[in-house]
Amino acid sequence: MSTSGNLGNIYTQMNGFHGEYEATVDAKGRFLLPGGLKKQLPEGESRFILSRGFEKCLTLYPLKSWELIIAKISQLNDFDPKVRQFRRQFTGGATEVELDGAGRMLLPGSLKEFAGLSKDIVVSAALDRFEIWDATAYKKIFEDFSPEAFSSLAQEVMADKMEKL
Numbered sequence: 369m370s371t372s373g374n375l376g377n378i379y380t381q382m383n384g385f386h387g388e389y390e391a392t393v394d395a396k397g398r399f400l401l402p403g404g405l406k407k408q409l410p411e412g413e414s415r416f417i418l419s420r421g422f423e424k425c426l427t428l429y430p431l432k433s434w435e436l437i438i439a440k441i442s443q444l445n446d447f448d449p450k451v452r453q454f455r456r457q458f459t460g461g462a463t464e465v466e467l468d469g470a471g472r473m474l475l476p477g478s479l480k481e482f483a484g485l486s487k488d489i490v491v492s493a494a495l496d497r498f499e500i501w502d503a504t505a506y507k508k509i510f511e512d513f514s515p516e517a518f519s520s521l522a523q524e525v526m527a528d529k530m531e532k533l
Contacts, residue, residue, distance in 0.1 A: 385493035390503065393487055397480060398472040405491060405498065406471065418479060418500075419462035426475070426483045426500040428465075433496040475500075 389402035409430065417434040421427045429437070441458065444451040463476050475485065488503035501509075 384495040385498060388490055388492040388506075391489050391491055393475065393480075393485060393489055394472075397475045397477065398468075399475065399489060399491075400470070400472050401467060402491060405493070408493070414467040416465050416473070417462050418465045418473075418476070419458070420460065420479065420482050421499055424483055424505065425502075426479055426485070427494075428473075428491070428498040428500055430497070431464075434462075 385408050387404055389405050391399040391402055393399045413430055415431045417429045419427050461479055465473050467473055484502050486502055490501045490503050490506040492499045
């Protein structure tokens, strides 16, 4: 079965993650994984890959989601300089993290700095992964994006996909 088929199966099994959750980073750089988010994880899931996001945020991948993406990336052509640059950017800084006994996760300092995370954060579901944002930056995304711009974006991104459903 292809990797994209496996990804589809994970979406079907998990129905995609959903929601956005506020959390607080403590003085040691840890935050408590919100209960509403934990309920959506497969039983016993406690290991993740934390990496830089495409925007100024962090991306938190359950280990199974990360493995499927890495399997696809490993099939790309190493002789293509764009592939090498993408691989470097995408995997650079990726760190395995695990929930401690209290359900907290440690944010490595370099990743925390990359995303500009302070005390207040938002953990936002993104189908098969989560994004971790500074709360102020996350709020600004929605303040700066008008309903008209969102409608236009939805039409551009989804028009062809909706016809196929």
